[in-house]
Amino acid sequence: MNHIPPRPTATREMILECCKPIAEKLEADAETLAQHYRRHMDGFDLCIELAKWAGWDMQRDDIDTLDELGHLVDEAERDAVKTWFEEHNPQPPFAIGDxxxxxxxxxxxxxxxxxxxxxxxxxxxxxxxxxxxxxxxxx
Structure with a gap:
């Protein structure tokens, strides 16, 4: 496996792209949203962060919208891993039963x-x- 590049993970660029449709729904800034988002953060925690550090005035419905972000980032990462897998065909270093x-x-x-x-x-x-x-x- 040494010749295979590392498995991709969500990059800041991927996260920013995922923030764009969420920011559009909230009529907000995608870059600020990306700046405060951390992996596996739920909508409630992100809402608190944005209210506290970015001064966003958030409503209850916004939490549900912000919850979508984690799913979008996970999906983008899965797509990147799928592409990596198809390009490099990593083989298992151990056998079933090991x-x-x-x-x-x-x-x-x-x-x-x-x-x-x-x-x-x-x-x-x-x-x-x-x-x-x-x-x-x-x-």
Whole structure:
């Protein structure tokens, strides 16, 4: 996997692009919105940040609109990872059935690209940890 570029993550540019439709709905500035947004921040927390640090006068309905931002950023990141996956075709560094530091590899994730499904000792049989190929470490 050393020859494969790192898995993409949401960049400031991607976040700014995702902020534009939200800012348009709120009749606000996308750059200010992007400046105060942090990954996995919900609409309520973002509303508090914008009111406190940017002086925005927010209403209850604005929280729902701001909640959309996290979903848009996640979707943009998933699209970037999908492109990365298609371009570089990363191969799993371990096989199904191998033990890694995180647990026993029971499969390849069908939802998260280039990720293992890992059974963690002591957790219910129905529970699986999703571990990126690059984060899997030999036991």
């Amino acid at each position: 033990n890694i530091k995180q647990g026993l590899i029971t499969g390849i994730s069908s939802y998260s690209l280039a990720c293992f499904e890992v059974k963690v000792a002591g957790h219910p049989d129905t529970s699986r940890l999703i571990v990126k190929f690059e984060d899997a470490k030999a036991a």
